[in-house]
Amino acid sequence: MKIIACYSNKGGVGKTATAVNLAHAFAQSGARVLLCDLDPQGASGFYFRVKPSKKLLDEAFFKDTERFAKAIRGSDFDNLDILPANMSFRDFDVFLSRMKHNRERLGRSLKSVAGDYDIVLLDCPPNISMLAENVFEAADHIVVPVIPTTLSERTFEQLLDFLDDHAQADKQKVVAFFSMVQKQKTLHAETMARMRETYPDRFLAVEVPFSTDIERMGTHRAPVATFAQTRPAAKAYDELQRELRARMEGTTDD
Numbered sequence: 001m002k003i004i005a006c007y008s009n010k011g012g013v014g015k016t017a018t019a020v021n022l023a024h025a026f027a028q029s030g031a032r033v034l035l036c037d038l039d040p041q042g043a044s045g046f047y048f049r050v051k052p053s054k055k056l057l058d059e060a061f062f063k064d065t066e067r068f069a070k071a072i073r074g075s076d077f078d079n080l081d082i083l084p085a086n087m088s089f090r091d092f093d094v095f096l097s098r099m100k101h102n103r104e105r106l107g108r109s110l111k112s113v114a115g116d117y118d119i120v121l122l123d124c125p126p127n128i129s130m131l132a133e134n135v136f137e138a139a140d141h142i143v144v145p146v147i148p149t150t151l152s153e154r155t156f157e158q159l160l161d162f163l164d165d166h167a168q169a170d171k172q173k174v175v176a177f178f179s180m181v182q183k184q185k186t187l188h189a190e191t192m193a194r195m196r197e198t199y200p201d202r203f204l205a206v207e208v209p210f211s212t213d214i215e216r217m218g219t220h221r222a223p224v225a226t227f228a229q230t231r232p233a234a235k236a237y238d239e240l241q242r243e244l245r246a247r248m249e250g251t252t253d254d
């Protein structure tokens, strides 16, 4: 089982769009996929028409593996299950602060379902919290969508600095890609060129374009490939899946 976190310390950059479309793309390719929504906003579950879990409240997420497994729901798609979020997930840091081994708890919960899945995708909330430290610890790959603007460049730097300063987290796990790209904007083109140069090998080749097809996922409540398969955004997420798979094949399985 490989764990792929869709993470950024910045909000609204396309983490959820990535988690949802990647989960679908990996499942379509035949992998057994669990999409785990860690954000109390519950957007991943919303896109897949799965209701918030009422069973997995309070500390059960980190302590009760039976309930954790029972909270997993099927989706409308083969090979793709969802662990929906609920509002109690907003208190994850409070729960974690009370626990021993509190940077390893997420990894332990996910290990309990390791036999059932090839890939677990994490849709993460946008902050560097204790939950985020659990994500950094548990994930094999931390996939970071970056909108090519000055502010995103700064937050990306902050993330790498944080990982540098915290012994348990591994900077090498970070795989970035450009998201919501508007190539006609000089700022986007210049920022992408500069960041690719500053961080060699860190950015995937794929660029996910700014696209109303992604925005329309909210009305369809489905991954973009189900209603706009031949359009650039769907193709980009499929390419993202292929590039990630190629990177994963370069690492050993657990």
Ligand SMILES: Nc1ncnc2c1ncn2[C@@H]1O[C@H](COP(=O)(O)OP(=O)(O)OP(=O)(O)O)[C@@H](O)[C@H]1O
Pocket: 010, 011, 012, 013, 014, 015, 016, 017, 018, 039, 043, 124, 125, 126, 179, 180, 181, 208, 209, 210, 211, 212, 214, 215, 216, 218, 233
């Ligand atoms: N490539 C894209 N083109 C156009 N709009 C996009 C694209 N990707 C995401 N969006 C839109 O931008 C908004 C934020 O996207 P999304 O929810 O995926 O970001 P996020 O990083 O998960 O946000 P949050 O930090 O709130 O969890 C949504 O309305 C989504 O429809």
Ligand SMILES: [Mg+2]
Pocket: 015, 016, 017, 039, 043, 123, 124
């Ligand atoms: Mg989100």
